[in-house]
Amino acid sequence: MTSSELLEGSFTAFDVETTGLDPENNEIIEIGVVRMESGRIAEKHEQLFHPSVPIPPHITKLTGIRNDDCENQPALSEKLPEILRWLDANWIIAHNADFDHAFVSNAVRRLSPGSGEWPRSRIIDTLELSRMALPFMKNHRLDTLVASFDIPFHASHRALADAEAAALLFHRLLPQILELDVRTIRTCGRILNGAPDGLRLFFNMVESAKGKVPARRPEGPAGRPSNVLGAKTPPPKTGAFERVSADVVSDFFTAGGALERIMPGYEARKSQVDMAKMAARAMNEDAFLVCEAGTGVGKTLAYLVPSLLWASKNPGQKVVVSTHTKTLQDQLFYKDLPLLQKSMPDPFLAVLLKGRSNYICLARWENLIEHMDERLDLGERRKLLPLVCWIDETQTGDIEENATFSRESNDDVWQLIHCDTGHCKSRECPHEARCFLQTVRKASRTADLVVVNHSLLFSTLNLQASVLGEFETLIMDEAHQIEKTASQYLGAVLSERAVHDLANWMYRAKPQETGFLFSLSGTLKSNRFSRDVRMKAGQILHGLKTGVLDMHGAAGDLFQALDGQFFKQEKHKFDRSRTRIRQPGDLAAAASKEMERLRSLLSGSRQEWTALAGFFIREVPDGSDGLPETVREIESILFRLDGLLADLEQFIHPDLSKRAVWCERAERKARREITMFSVPLDIGGTLAGRLYPRIKRGVFTSATLAVGESFDYVMGRWGLGRVEPDRILKHITGSPFDYARQVLFLIPTYMSNPKDGVFIGELSSMLARVLTEQPRGALILFTSHSALKQVYESVRPALEARGVRMLGQGIDGSRTAILRMFRQDVKSVLFGTSSFWEGVDIPGQALEMLVITRIPFDVPTEPLFEARMERVQERMGNAFFQYAVPEALVRFRQGFGRLIRTCSDRGVVLLTDQRAVKTAYGPLFSRSLPVEATLCEDENALLSHLNHWFSS
Numbered sequence: 001m002t003s004s005e006l007l008e009g010s011f012t013a014f015d016v017e018t019t020g021l022d023p024e025n026n027e028i029i030e031i032g033v034v035r036m037e038s039g040r041i042a043e044k045h046e047q048l049f050h051p052s053v054p055i056p057p058h059i060t061k062l063t064g065i066r067n068d069d070c071e072n073q074p075a076l077s078e079k080l081p082e083i084l085r086w087l088d089a090n091w092i093i094a095h096n097a098d099f100d101h102a103f104v105s106n107a108v109r110r111l112s113p114g115s116g117e118w119p120r121s122r123i124i125d126t127l128e129l130s131r132m133a134l135p136f137m138k139n140h141r142l143d144t145l146v147a148s149f150d151i152p153f154h155a156s157h158r159a160l161a162d163a164e165a166a167a168l169l170f171h172r173l174l175p176q177i178l179e180l181d182v183r184t185i186r187t188c189g190r191i192l193n194g195a196p197d198g199l200r201l202f203f204n205m206v207e208s209a210k211g212k213v214p215a216r217r218p219e220g221p222a223g224r225p226s227n228v229l230g231a232k233t234p235p236p237k238t239g240a241f242e243r244v245s246a247d248v249v250s251d252f253f254t255a256g257g258a259l260e261r262i263m264p265g266y267e268a269r270k271s272q273v274d275m276a277k278m279a280a281r282a283m284n285e286d287a288f289l290v291c292e293a294g295t296g297v298g299k300t301l302a303y304l305v306p307s308l309l310w311a312s313k314n315p316g317q318k319v320v321v322s323t324h325t326k327t328l329q330d331q332l333f334y335k336d337l338p339l340l341q342k343s344m345p346d347p348f349l350a351v352l353l354k355g356r357s358n359y360i361c362l363a364r365w366e367n368l369i370e371h372m373d374e375r376l377d378l379g380e381r382r383k384l385l386p387l388v389c390w391i392d393e394t395q396t397g398d399i400e401e402n403a404t405f406s407r408e409s410n411d412d413v414w415q416l417i418h419c420d421t422g423h424c425k426s427r428e429c430p431h432e433a434r435c436f437l438q439t440v441r442k443a444s445r446t447a448d449l450v451v452v453n454h455s456l457l458f459s460t461l462n463l464q465a466s467v468l469g470e471f472e473t474l475i476m477d478e479a480h481q482i483e484k485t486a487s488q489y490l491g492a493v494l495s496e497r498a499v500h501d502l503a504n505w506m507y508r509a510k511p512q513e514t515g516f517l518f519s520l521s522g523t524l525k526s527n528r529f530s531r532d533v534r535m536k537a538g539q540i541l542h543g544l545k546t547g548v549l550d551m552h553g554a555a556g557d558l559f560q561a562l563d564g565q566f567f568k569q570e571k572h573k574f575d576r577s578r579t580r581i582r583q584p585g586d587l588a589a590a591a592s593k594e595m596e597r598l599r600s601l602l603s604g605s606r607q608e609w610t611a612l613a614g615f616f617i618r619e620v621p622d623g624s625d626g627l628p629e630t631v632r633e634i635e636s637i638l639f640r641l642d643g644l645l646a647d648l649e650q651f652i653h654p655d656l657s658k659r660a661v662w663c664e665r666a667e668r669k670a671r672r673e674i675t676m677f678s679v680p681l682d683i684g685g686t687l688a689g690r691l692y693p694r695i696k697r698g699v700f701t702s703a704t705l706a707v708g709e710s711f712d713y714v715m716g717r718w719g720l721g722r723v724e725p726d727r728i729l730k731h732i733t734g735s736p737f738d739y740a741r742q743v744l745f746l747i748p749t750y751m752s753n754p755k756d757g758v759f760i761g762e763l764s765s766m767l768a769r770v771l772t773e774q775p776r777g778a779l780i781l782f783t784s785h786s787a788l789k790q791v792y793e794s795v796r797p798a799l800e801a802r803g804v805r806m807l808g809q810g811i812d813g814s815r816t817a818i819l820r821m822f823r824q825d826v827k828s829v830l831f832g833t834s835s836f837w838e839g840v841d842i843p844g845q846a847l848e849m850l851v852i853t854r855i856p857f858d859v860p861t862e863p864l865f866e867a868r869m870e871r872v873q874e875r876m877g878n879a880f881f882q883y884a885v886p887e888a889l890v891r892f893r894q895g896f897g898r899l900i901r902t903c904s905d906r907g908v909v910l911l912t913d914q915r916a917v918k919t920a921y922g923p924l925f926s927r928s929l930p931v932e933a934t935l936c937e938d939e940n941a942l943l944s945h946l947n948h949w950f951s952s
Helices: 003-008 057-063 076-086 097-111 126-133 142-148 159-178 182-191 198-209 246-253 258-262 270-284 299-313 326-341 362-370 378-382 436-445 454-459 479-489 496-506 516-524 531-566 584-619 627-652 683-690 712-718 759-773 785-801 815-824 863-876 879-896 922-926 939-951
Strands: 011-018 028-037 040-048 092-094 123-125 228-230 288-293 319-323 349-352 449-453 473-476 492-495 578-580 659-668 671-680 697-702 728-733 743-748 778-781 806-808 829-832 849-852 907-911 933-936
Touching (some): 011 057, 011 159, 028 159, 040 076, 040 159, 076 097, 092 097, 092 159, 097 123, 123 126, 123 198, 126 142, 126 159, 142 159, 159 198, 182 378, 228 326, 246 258, 246 270, 246 299, 270 299, 299 319, 299 449, 299 473, 299 697, 319 454, 326 349, 326 449, 449 454, 479 671, 479 683, 479 697, 479 712, 492 627, 496 516, 496 531, 496 627, 496 671, 516 531, 516 627, 531 659, 531 671, 578 863, 584 627, 627 659, 627 671, 659 863, 671 863, 683 712, 743 939, 759 785, 759 939, 785 806, 806 815, 815 829, 863 879, 907 939, 933 939
Parallel strands (some): 011 092, 092 123, 288 697, 288 728, 319 449, 319 473, 349 449, 473 697, 743 933, 778 829, 778 849, 849 907
Antiparallel strands (some): 011 028, 228 349, 492 671, 578 659
8 A cells, every 4th residue: 555545545533422431330422433535524423412411510510401402312232233333444544542442342241242243353532642752742632632733623522523523533633644754654653563443554554554654753733842042152161150130130120121011911910029139048048048929929020030140150150940749830930931942141051960770861762662572561561652753853852741641550661761860871872973872961061050950959868969060059949849759769669560660671571571581581592602602691580580480489479578567457438548667676576577588589690690790791792782781780780789789778777866767558450559658857957968069059948938937846847946047038028919808718506516527518518509509610629539439429410410621630630630630621520639739730710619628737657747746746845836736837828829829810719627726826827828817607697608709
């Protein structure tokens, strides 16, 4: 088949709408089918069906299909033969095809048992195809994709419209696929070898159809991000530092200044100017500024402007800016800094730098592709598909820019291809010139400003030479996360999965032989190696394979012993999934024999891998193909082994006077997984000893830092109290928002204490009435998943009866997915826990009501919190007021900050925790907000206040 025949050929696209997501328990209520010929729609079919169960309200809200619409329609069984005739085509197209195929296949199996399975071999999924071909798209939903190709699309979530959109999308994707070079197409074909669906046959057909079609990297609908911005700086300056003038800083922000000239609608804010001048003062005086900047101040520009002015006056004095979230990091680098490029008097070089595990290694990628049949099974190979085009197009190699590849769910594969210390020998690497990691690190050495995240910053504290190089100026944004993030990266974590992932990388015997050792065995069978080399290497490999299988067993025995010892009395409950280790002997009694055996196997394996590397270097000729890459891969394995041994040592000999140690149990894909944690108790001491001596000046800022108008609490937790007092500057700048006009703050004092058993029922009853009488965009914040699920299920009947869309964290999709739906449906209700208390920006009518169900105290039995409480109690007394209350205050204020994001926002905050007014500590919370609380003594008063507010 030629390329023109492929482009002009015929195919059929289809889509189904259903009563739910489970093909075993839900039914098809609509199908749409579109047949394309020669690039045009030749035929359309659509059909509604009468289901045996009522259509749920949320499905009606999503699709517009009502029970009345289906009342006089045929049952699916009556139309199934005709539907299968519609779907009788060489190629069948669907978007997210597994979903649609599962429903049709299940219907065929139930209603036409003699016809067998409905085949997948002709089905092509445009979702997977677009993820491969368009890796830079922000998402690959059907509406996003068709919009990027300017394909008309009017009725999302109706079967015929979705089928037509999928057909037109496939037709537009075909030229992009045909323009790929043959090497890329062959790689896709190899990845899909053995796959049961039509995508494998499709790529085989594309390869044969290529002919003389020129290979060209297609320009996709989205741009290619870069992690280097601007021009190289002048040579480093010698002599005394030059100060940054406060007047020059002010001029940037005032009316008629540089920012107003480049930012449409810019308004000068005194709070922003004051913060910018304080940041400049910190740099001039070699001081540390601790600054709380309320929402709307514009704190990023307030520290970036003086930072860039400082760097321009003092070439070679790099400024490092660290954030906690990717959202803020992207805002800084892709929005704020390009804007400032147009306004700064001197050019500057800025670099976005991440930890090495974020970047793909070209050498490891090529090696894995060459040996993927021996290293990976089909499921693992398929995970590589979204990387094939991306790796040729990316400028950064940063996997986070690839929206189609999740590091978390694909970690087993990513471990084999990301840059790591053990593997990377830059001067020996054939890809050194294009190495993404080395390129960005080289740029960061001469940059004026480097943007990093807290994780990278803290992970380098244990290193003698930081990857950030020498720097003396540090900006910490989202500083309220310092202790939490530092705890994660200065601690040790050990899980059965971590051991199994490393062991599988080395060797796996079942369900089929795969892994590095299996691949190496195949390589050594080549006649390129002498018989003596093959025999000696074979003996080493046999011992290593046996050791790997023993390692699997030892890890299983260890974590089974921990499960039996620490969780034998526990049920499958989220709030009982952690057990703190209080005495060193507790771990020894539970699993000392198992830990010692695992350590012995890891140590023995390390010796054997070292011997194998030495053997190849010593016995195999230097000119042998693949030798350097083989040795580097062995060194990478050794690096991982060293890490596992170091983490294991923390648990064999735990220092409980300095660290909190605990075991945690979770359910993952119907499998119980145990993880051990060891976290330092005194993060402040670590930062005071390892971070602050390295820097001379800095800014620590967030929207929530002060506790009772004081920074003493956070400074004590961060160790800044150990810095010379005359080097500490403090500043609080309030938000420019008019909270008295924009926010109504209500506390229903009639509700029970959240600790009482009746509270969940009262909360559910109140929310059901409030959210049906005031159907508005509402965010309900919980402190536990169990409470969220109870309330969600309790209010579901009332809200669904009124057509209100409910979006529950962990129930209705990922955090990103439910946030997107929440923004789109301005009368939906989102039920969220910890990750929704901060970092969520939902301006406008999408969020008009914020419900804080209870003061966000940490769970008293949470191991790290409990251990730190005990430490504070020993040193200061009254740990509740000295630690628990301040921690909850910061989190409480973060939660409140979700409501008002712009000067035009308006809404209600409802705090349903009576402790805010009925306890000695309660006023600390109610008075910490920039608006006075209105107390409601009964539900009628609450509803009256709400009605008056929203009608005014």
